[in-house]
Amino acid sequence: MPKRSYMGEMELMVLLAVVRLGDDAYGVPISDELLHLAGREVALGSIYAALDRLERKGLVTSLLGEPTPERGGRAKRYFRVTPAGVRALKMTRKALTSLWSGIPLLEGRRL
């Protein structure tokens, strides 16, 4: 059985943003996605730190794009989720759903 990778909240949100963005997942759109969908303005340095951890865990891979003038001649680094990343997301969703279910307070019922 492969060793399970545990993710923190930031890693989980960044990984979900990478999955949602597909082929266009690099720093700027990931930060916009987190702002628009999660309502969190996250510093790009923190996003790259999370991506670095995800890459070390083998949950994402990265690829350097072409340098562009609007970025001062610097290339974009595109991130893509790996099969291990997809597995980790599914396991996390399953665990969180199990933990959430059956709590009256979170289901709008009175305690």
Next chain:
Amino acid sequence: MNSGESNPPRSALWLLRHACPGSHNQALTGDLVEKFRQGRSIGWFWKQVLIAMAVGVLGDARRNWPHISYAIAGTVIPAFLWKTVEGVPAFLHWWDLRWPLSQMAFEWSRGALLALAALPVLAVGLMISREFRWVSLFRTAVINLALITLGHFLLGYLDTFPSLTVPVPGNPDLRRIVILPPPVIKLLFISSFLVSAWLGCTSPRRTTPTAGPVDNA
């Protein structure tokens, strides 16, 4: 706010390149420049650079915690063990030994023992993080002893210049070097442990070449 083609502060870019740990610095810099040219302010850019530096340093510290524990232990242990090792040169009968063994026993034995006393902390840290190798431990010890010896003789050399020393309050027989107050000595000490652990535990890795971006911002 800034116009679309303006450049971010050069000093901030320099900091990003040279003082920001991380494996994706070029991409991060490119992203920050892209956002800056979309209309973000210079203050925003500086804030992002400072956050990137802080996050990078914290990430490095988290990854290298055995080295940091070793450096802290190496700096703290002398305060507790100094009384114990103070008599070691006499125990070795340094005056009966031939030179250079006599000088080594007199000047070096205490520092060496204190440096070696912190090694178990590094060993345990490396075991917990599953990076333990005897060769790393051995290399760290050798480099640390070399640095401590170098520091010892450098201090001894500076001590020969009366203009650089002042008497220690309460003990007229002792003098301390003016340019090296105790906090600086502690900082040098902790740095020597960090450098030793970093050099001793780093194994050469194969790197894959990647196409580097052109830097013209």
